[in-house]
Amino acid sequence: MPGMIVAPQPMAVEEGAKVLAAGGNAFDAAVTAAAVQGVIDPHSCGLGGYLVLTAHRTGQTAPEPIIDAPATAGSLVTADMWQDEILSANPTGWGYFLKDKVNDNGYRSICVPGMVRGLAEIVRRYCTRPWSDLLQPAVRIADEGWPISAGKAASWKEPADYPEDSTLREKLHTTAESRRVWLKPDGSTYEAGERFQHPDYARTLRRLAEHGPEDFIAAGWRAKWLPTCRRTAPGSRQRTWLATKRAQLRPRSSTTAATKSSQINRRTAGRHWRKF
Template sequence: MHFKLNSLFAIGLCAVTLPTIAKPTQVETREPEATTAIVQKQLVTGEKYMVAAANPYASKAGQQILAKGGSAVDAAIATQLVLTLVEPQSSGIGGGTFMMYYNKANNKLTSFDGRETAPANADETLFLDKHGKAVKWIEAVVGGRSVGVPGILHAFANAHKQYGTLPWQELFKPAIELAEQGFEVSPRLHGLLARQLNPGVLSMPVINEYFYPNGKLIEAGTIKKNQPLADLYKDIAKQGIDAFYKGDNAKQMVNAVQHSKIAPGKLSVQDLAEYKSKERDAVCIEYRAYNVCSMAPPSSGGVAVLQMLGLLEHKDMSALKPNGEKAIHYFSQASRIAFADRDMYMGDPDFTQVPTKELLNKDYIASRAKLITEQDTKAVAGNPVGYLSYAMDDSYELPSTSHVSIVDAKGNAVSMTSSIEMAFGSTVMVNGFILNNQLTDFSLSPRKNGKLVANRVEAGKRPRSSMSPVMVFNKDGSLRLVVGSPGGSRIIDYVAQVVVGVIDWDLTAQEAINLPRTTNRNDYTSLEKGTALEAIAPALTKRGHNVRVLDLNSGLHAVEVKNNTLFGGADPRREGVALSDLTDKNATIKF
């Protein structure tokens, strides 16, 4: 497989106009992966297959696998292996994933939980100082203490065993070739490094040397090689995931975590050897004439997205102007209510009683929908079961994540969101990949007002996540839409807004992705800076909203199925592209 290093926003392929460079915008403390450029994109059409991912190299790898007859699972694996290399700030084999898989032949929908777990020696005091108080957020993030057991490769092996078509080794070839021959450092990767958003990149020696060779930051356009990662990929390709979870690589990960220059951690060889991904049933809800499905807990995002849609079903959104003042108001109120329940009840269902069915119960949602008035109102958690009493969460979930949407030639589909959490993760780097800091997705404080927090640290537990891969189905069970996004806890609103755009406002996937973003996590109403939404800020303020105009950095990728044709969409806020069987397979890669 050959990647041409000339110009692939030539692979933006007739689908991209000239970029508009975004001016520096307000970036909140705990949202470090910001927009670096806006590149307007058009809908991409396909007849057989489609892949949409966050970097052209990654999309190209997925396209090549699909062209060889690979399944959606095969393409997702190959795409992610390349993302580990070319988009290391967002996701990778040192992190985790939620992958939804739809098998058209048997009309089956399932999901794979490759979420990280807390080490066996971790407990609820992990992020407490000597006075029993939660440490500052940035102190929790950087270094070995925040590293959970990576789960993505185990989930890949599990999914490939059941739904893979091409040999396992074949899936590694694009990433190995790129790592050895070199990839072009993108403007986004350079820009995020230049902003120095994660102090660990400058403080931790291995990652610092990788991104600052000879003390100088790598420039956009530099051809960057990663032989350690290529060597590890060769081992995993030949030996399977034992080459990652056992042996030399496992020992090196443990050594790097336990002897981290900053905040040594608790990861052990036994933790790695005993990790297991899980196959889980998806959660679904009827919305209008469709069935919308997402990831079950420990994803909080899936339930929250579905709750929002259930609440909005009580409003005639199709009669409202897309992104108009009234539509944004109702959307924000539905989000407030969903977030109130999310912050109270969501956690790892293997450790905590999570009332998923009750939260999605039609009668419960109908009762909650009555709370949506014409004025902005802070929501409080409901009481869907009557016998659970938890404290509110204080975890900080960050937006350094990636999403891949794929439909293969047989009509099977993958909606996969993956993450290492903070931009550049824990900044602990081993064998060419970055380890996650996902343990900071737990509540830093295990108790509030004498009550236990559902999402507290416990040994072997999966932290709550907002990752919300979504699939939408027609009433006859056929696939309609595959979508998801990075964005930390804002993922929930990003994804829900696209679903509303496609279903209620009859927008194409690309048009819905292009919509100016808005979020409300039961705190304030964010409107995307530099967009038409700024004009409705005064009207929302009159409704009682605390409005903030911010850089909202979604990274939505979608595949829409309509009239037996595939339509791919990629977010203009990031550098991803959608590629199909109709896209030039010899197009070159350039940013």
């Protein structure tokens, strides 16, 4: 059937288009494209983030419910925990600048992810293809690698808009794990055209594909991830993730009625598209 795939990264568009061409529906294609997008553009989306779906199906008269799977604050967060660390409001409207950038860099800036729960809800409600099949393109690309785009390479070198703000490069340097995954041995970022492989992410996606989304909140995952997220310097809590063992991987999703504005304001989320 006629259709169009739109995403910020061309490879995500192509993989989504393959799903449509093979007989999948628009929701099948969206799940695959989103999973691939999370591999190639992980600083903007991915399994550690959140998901919102607004949809309109052909011939439908009543608004389709919005699927909202937010990345929520950890259970150890309190309303006044950073009250004494505020430097100033962010002029862009995105919250506040804090001392040592604790709300932007490192483990204390991490929210409890909702992306997997949101994708699972889309598959349950709308998809025609198996969960495992929809994730396979993302598994393959993470495992085999992909060429770094000029835009991504440039983003790793961009300066901050404000002195109190964090650069993407600074975020990558904050923890030992992020340095190991994203930087070269000499501490530099990858250049445009260089091939990048992400075997850790490939293993995560492969397990998700094989065991299903509910495995994401199983005890085995918590036991594996918690030690990394809770490593602290002796006598310090500066690098502790703000979620308890019980609540850290309990992503939630909900559905709400679509509003008129959400149906009218259908903004294109990227510049790369394919029509067929």
